[in-house]
Amino acid sequence: MLTWLKRDELIFPPLDKALREPNGLLAAGGDLSADRLIQAYRHGCFPWYQDGQPILWWSPDPRTVLFPAELHVSRSLRKLMRQGRYQVTFDRDFAAVIHACAGPRAYADGTWITDNMQAAYLELHRRGFAHSVEVWDQGSLVGGLYGLAMGQLFFGESMFSRADNASKIGFASLVERLQAGGVVLIDCQMPTDHLISLGARSIARQEFAAFLSRHLDQPDTTDWQS
Template sequence: MLTWLKRDELTFPPLDKALREPNGLLAAGGDLSPERLLAAYRHGCFPWYQDGQPLLWWSPDPRTVLYPDEMHVARSLRKRLRQNSYTVTFDRAFVDVIEGCAGPRSYTDGTWITTPMQQAYLRLHEMGVAHSVEVWADEHLVGGLYGLAMGRLFFGESMFSRATDASKVGFVTLVEHLRDWGFALVDCQMPTRHLESFGARSISRDAFARALAEHLDQPSTAIWGA
């Protein structure tokens, strides 16, 4: 049975209560307050819903993750990185990045990054928890991604690209920095061929929960926006 969250309670049901079909649906309702979002990520779930749906919370099993030391970079992409075609920055244009991620896609008519979602993650950015990666060609934003950094874990949310390999360059640059900053894991949520090409793999929900317990409260050496 699906749990409906009360607005005045920030607790989530145990992860093993998530439905098998659809995979990982854990709860519905609640709100997108910073306190609830932080509680959700610490618990091991995240919001994902479309316009017209109630707010839905997910904890899929298995969970797709990338260990920074296991990142694979294709030869053609390494060549692109050596060319220095793009400039990559952090936390310089969060609003523009999340708007880019929410923009229209060729494979779908809608977006799960609704206006309330954008506003919610902007609040987390202002709190220093949500971060953006910007990819520039000259003065033009041509790609980027955003997510949350908590302890030694990075929770990836979405990326976009307006030029060849732009989001890939941003992702590789981010993961290289996360590795150097001592991050243990990048949460990719659900599997895609794109992420698997970088070395992302599936782990059990239980293994992901153990990673949360181990790394959420560990300090990193991250310097965002530098």
């Protein structure tokens, strides 16, 4: 039975209560307050829903993750990064990145990054939890991604690309910086061909929860300055 969250409580059900079909649906309801979102990620779930739906909270099994040391950068992508065609910055324009991620996609109708979601993650950015990566081409924003940093973990949310390989360069640059800061795991939530090509793989939800327990409260020394 699906759990409905109360607005005055920040408690989520145990992860093993998530449904098998649809895979990982854990709870519904509640709100998108910063405190609830922080608790959700610490618990191992994330919001994902469309306009007109209640807020839905998910914890899929298995979970798609990337271990920084397993990042795969193709020879051609590495060459493009060395050429310096694109400039990569961090936390330069979070609002522009999340707005671009919410834009229309050729393969999907509508967006799950609603206006309310954008406002919620902008608040998390103001609180120092949410961060962005921007990829620029001669001053124009052509790619990027955003997510949350907590302890030695990074929870990726969404990325976009308006130029060839822009999002891959942004992601690879992020992984290298996170690894230098001591981050041990990047949560990618669900598998895509794009992420798998970069080295992402699936682990059991129970194993993912163990990483949360061990690393959420460890110090993160990632440099978020551009």
